[in-house]
Amino acid sequence: MPELNTEQDTQPQATTESKAPAYDPNILPDMLPVYYRRLFPHEPFYRWLNYGHSEDNIFVNREISFTLQDDIYIRYLCFETQAELEKEICTRNPYKIDIGPVMNIRPKNFRTVAGGLTPVQRELVFDIDATDYDDIRNCCSGAEMCLKCWKFMMLAARVLDVALREDFGFEHMLWIFSGRRGIHCWVCDHTARHLDARARAAVAEYLNILSYTNNVARVQIGDRTHHSLRRALKIVEPMFEEIILEDQNLFGSPKGVSKLLQMVSDEGARSDLEAYLQKSHEDGAHSKLIWESFVRYANSMRTSAANVWSRKLKHIVEEVQLCLLYPRLDINVTKGFNHLLKAPFCIHPATGKVCIPFSASAVGKFDPTTVPTISQLLQEINAYDDKTKSYMDAPEDKSRIKDYKKTSMFKGVVVFEEFLRKLERNFKTKSMDF
Amino acid sequence: MDFNLKKRARHDVKVEVISLEAKYPHNVMLYHYPPTEDIHIDEFEDLALERLRLLRVFDRATTKGLRILSDDWKEYVNAEMTKDGLRGYLRMGMASSGTKHEADVQMRRRDYLSHFILRLAYCRSEDLQRWFVAREMEFFKYKFAALSTAEIKMFLDANNFQIHPLTEEQKDEVKDGLYESTVGQSVSKIELLEFYKVPFTQVLDLVRTRRCYIKAGFAYVNTHDMVSIVGARQLEEIELGMQAAKAFIADVEADERIARMIKSLHNSYTGKDYTVCRDESVPIESLDQLSKTSMPLCMRMCHEHIRSQHHIKHGGRMQYGLFLKGIGVTLEDSIRFWREEFTKKMDVDKFTRSYEYNIYHNYGKKGSMVNYTPYSCLKIIKEMAAPGDCHGCPYKTMDPTSLKAKLSAYGLSAGGIEEVMYFVSRNHYQFACGKYFMLTHNSTVEPTINHPNKYFEESQILMGNRQKRAPGPAPASNKLRTGIKGGANRSMLNGDDDDELWRIAETQEKVYQSQKGIAEAFDDDLDLTEIIE
Numbered sequence: 001m002p003e004l005n006t007e008q009d010t011q012p013q014a015t016t017e018s019k020a021p022a023y024d025p026n027i028l029p030d031m032l033p034v035y036y037r038r039l040f041p042h043e044p045f046y047r048w049l050n051y052g053h054s055e056d057n058i059f060v061n062r063e064i065s066f067t068l069q070d071d072i073y074i075r076y077l078c079f080e081t082q083a084e085l086e087k088e089i090c091t092r093n094p095y096k097i098d099i100g101p102v103m104n105i106r107p108k109n110f111r112t113v114a115g116g117l118t119p120v121q122r123e124l125v126f127d128i129d130a131t132d133y134d135d136i137r138n139c140c141s142g143a144e145m146c147l148k149c150w151k152f153m154m155l156a157a158r159v160l161d162v163a164l165r166e167d168f169g170f171e172h173m174l175w176i177f178s179g180r181r182g183i184h185c186w187v188c189d190h191t192a193r194h195l196d197a198r199a200r201a202a203v204a205e206y207l208n209i210l211s212y213t214n215n216v217a218r219v220q221i222g223d224r225t226h227h228s229l230r231r232a233l234k235i236v237e238p239m240f241e242e243i244i245l246e247d248q249n250l251f252g253s254p255k256g257v258s259k260l261l262q263m264v265s266d267e268g269a270r271s272d273l274e275a276y277l278q279k280s281h282e283d284g285a286h287s288k289l290i291w292e293s294f295v296r297y298a299n300s301m302r303t304s305a306a307n308v309w310s311r312k313l314k315h316i317v318e319e320v321q322l323c324l325l326y327p328r329l330d331i332n333v334t335k336g337f338n339h340l341l342k343a344p345f346c347i348h349p350a351t352g353k354v355c356i357p358f359s360a361s362a363v364g365k366f367d368p369t370t371v372p373t374i375s376q377l378l379q380e381i382n383a384y385d386d387k388t389k390s391y392m393d394a395p396e397d398k399s400r401i402k403d404y405k406k407t408s409m410f411k412g413v414v415v416f417e418e419f420l421r422k423l424e425r426n427f428k429t430k431s432m433d434f
Numbered sequence: 435m436d437f438n439l440k441k442r443a444r445h446d447v448k449v450e451v452i453s454l455e456a457k458y459p460h461n462v463m464l465y466h467y468p469p470t471e472d473i474h475i476d477e478f479e480d481l482a483l484e485r486l487r488l489l490r491v492f493d494r495a496t497t498k499g500l501r502i503l504s505d506d507w508k509e510y511v512n513a514e515m516t517k518d519g520l521r522g523y524l525r526m527g528m529a530s531s532g533t534k535h536e537a538d539v540q541m542r543r544r545d546y547l548s549h550f551i552l553r554l555a556y557c558r559s560e561d562l563q564r565w566f567v568a569r570e571m572e573f574f575k576y577k578f579a580a581l582s583t584a585e586i587k588m589f590l591d592a593n594n595f596q597i598h599p600l601t602e603e604q605k606d607e608v609k610d611g612l613y614e615s616t617v618g619q620s621v622s623k624i625e626l627l628e629f630y631k632v633p634f635t636q637v638l639d640l641v642r643t644r645r646c647y648i649k650a651g652f653a654y655v656n657t658h659d660m661v662s663i664v665g666a667r668q669l670e671e672i673e674l675g676m677q678a679a680k681a682f683i684a685d686v687e688a689d690e691r692i693a694r695m696i697k698s699l700h701n702s703y704t705g706k707d708y709t710v711c712r713d714e715s716v717p718i719e720s721l722d723q724l725s726k727t728s729m730p731l732c733m734r735m736c737h738e739h740i741r742s743q744h745h746i747k748h749g750g751r752m753q754y755g756l757f758l759k760g761i762g763v764t765l766e767d768s769i770r771f772w773r774e775e776f777t778k779k780m781d782v783d784k785f786t787r788s789y790e791y792n793i794y795h796n797y798g799k800k801g802s803m804v805n806y807t808p809y810s811c812l813k814i815i816k817e818m819a820a821p822g823d824c825h826g827c828p829y830k831t832m833d834p835t836s837l838k839a840k841l842s843a844y845g846l847s848a849g850g851i852e853e854v855m856y857f858v859s860r861n862h863y864q865f866a867c868g869k870y871f872m873l874t875h876n877s878t879v880e881p882t883i884n885h886p887n888k889y890f891e892e893s894q895i896l897m898g899n900r901q902k903r904a905p906g907p908a909p910a911s912n913k914l915r916t917g918i919k920g921g922a923n924r925s926m927l928n929g930d931d932d933d934e935l936w937r938i939a940e941t942q943e944k945v946y947q948s949q950k951g952i953a954e955a956f957d958d959d960l961d962l963t964e965i966i967e
Contacts, residue, residue: 166649166650167648167649167650167651168634168648168650168651169649169651169652170651191635191651195635198638199635199638201638201642202638202639202641202642203641205642205643206641206642206644209644222617223617224613224614224615225614226614226615226617226644227611227614227615227647228615228644228648229644230614
């Protein structure tokens, strides 16, 4: 989608106008009402969950949950119309909105209906969290996220997006930056929404190649390289030097070298390699040197005679690359039919940032550090209002410009609209078929 | 006696004569139509037990961590089937020679019927059902893997599978992907193999393990992996069937004969017979050492009780005495062992009078001459221990605090005790025992413990003191029991059977003893009197 790329490049002018105010979590309750009333994209949000009303009850049986101030958690909400949803959001001003599955009945009736709730359909969702990369992040840890960290997310989104498209034939992926340290992906194709629990688990495991033994992540390629791994390698390999060797300088400490060693599953080979690396380098040698030695050693061992390096460790170089840069999925989120996931366009209470869609094809240009905070957005609309006030002495609603278009949230909403446009086009052609 | 499974009044007697071969045309059939023929209750039980033994073979293969359909797996399964006398089922997993034997067709019938019988027993709870379905699918794959390409075609036609192999052109379009991503086949083989294109949701097991090429939502499956497609249908078939079985289980259970059997089926012991030990004899001098290393908790506690108290009550004598016989303590040694301990508290005369007889009895040398079978876990778990008793399953009978103290005294770490107690708290005593085994043997594989003698044997094998037994003929003692009970298999069905045997034996004893006028034999602690009560 080239037209989208250009739009992402043109920064809305609003951001440059004044220095963004710092976000203060204490005044979030005061800001949320304005945000929900003026900025939250209620109409597209509803259009998404209604799926062109392609199936009965697809919107009204959807479980929505609100988290209110002080962690008051309300589950099993459901709404009859867009207006009702909008009204509820604007009166309750939730800290967080979660989206659950579409149920067999109205979720709010869960107590009164015999047999209870059964989920009928739900988007196939993926959750990738930067904290799962903590053992290989030297720049940040925990909830922090900088541009270097984002590169892990970027690769994860690229690898996953293309796998979902090419292998499973899915088209409608909605990618979301969660507002702090992770990304979500909602696969909204009809088949994806209707996968049963077993199929979800199979897809999750197909896409999750890391296995953990004693907390050490490993990847096993096997005899031949499955096409999905080969493709992932093509994406990951060009970034390996930049991310692992330069940005993170991962093997630049004895601890880092031992991480590399742990990924070699054969004990004998591991101690041989360790001796070799110790002999060739002093402690703290740059990652690049260590890596070059490692690759050279593995290659030379492989060519000599039939040994463990030419059999079990045949693909060790590729395995290490995948192990470090292949998406680290929280597969339980994907497996669960019932799992609730935070809705796009919520405000992350800790950072104040909008949980905003991004385009997987332009993920390289997305910068999580400049994602607007709620404080910034409110300032932006105020500034806009001030500027236009002089020649707008008419009643308040005369301006048909949507408020979010006046702010730096604009990009995200455009991505969302674009996603919706394709999704709905799908329903139109479908309905004409019949 | 005819036995009508469905309990539905059938007024018209069917006079259809369908040959067995028409009814069961293939080795591999989807279990779709429930059988309607009448079968004798004896056969009903027989079929059920046979299939249970079959499924347990697959269970053991899985517990051992063998990958399904791998060579190791097949080898193990085949060996176990031979050992368990399941040659008929074994033949179903062999490539057919082309000639049809009457026996093969009979076997298909057994296969078909027994599957449906076990559905009744296993639809009773989620857990049982999960176990059953997993094992049935393993057996299904085992059978299917033996089919030739022609047989697979026949099977697909017979069951209306609408799948067709790719044409050469179609295959050519995706050939790079096939070469790269078809696991388990060489490139040259892939060129020859036929491939089928199916929605990925039909072959989830292949998708999950990345064993096939997958593109745009379709998986490309070769003939060898066809079992995944067919298996998905079979799975659905069984799961639906189980729901149906659940619906009419109440009707079926109205017949007490069946109700009793299917309720106890899963827990019945069909394992190895330890009546006659075929290993080298174990000297009693080594018992102290062995009790620490190789005996399960139940036996170790009995042993220590005898050593400290120089006496053990009837239940304990039976449980421990038969166990000793099973591990290879000879009759002579056994008598010496009990005598040495007991005479620390009583004179030799009293021992000879009151206890010695019982030992001979256990070894099948006195009275009814029945060679008694060592107790299985199931029987031991069922034992009701009274105060002062030390037999029974300690995981069940001891209160958690003293059990923890015991485990700790036996050298388990706090963490280890927690692991064992986890299972105890959920009433999984055999798992607890297996965990104890792993911890005390530093073993990474958890053995399935269903018999204390198995525990002992596994332990000895692990320590290198014993060889794994080569598959051999069933122990001769089976014949002995067959003579008495009319079927060794069936006598394993419920754990009370040994008691029944006792009663028979005991009646004969009483006659014998009253005739002899050995009144003093019935003193305070005579075994036979205890059983009467």
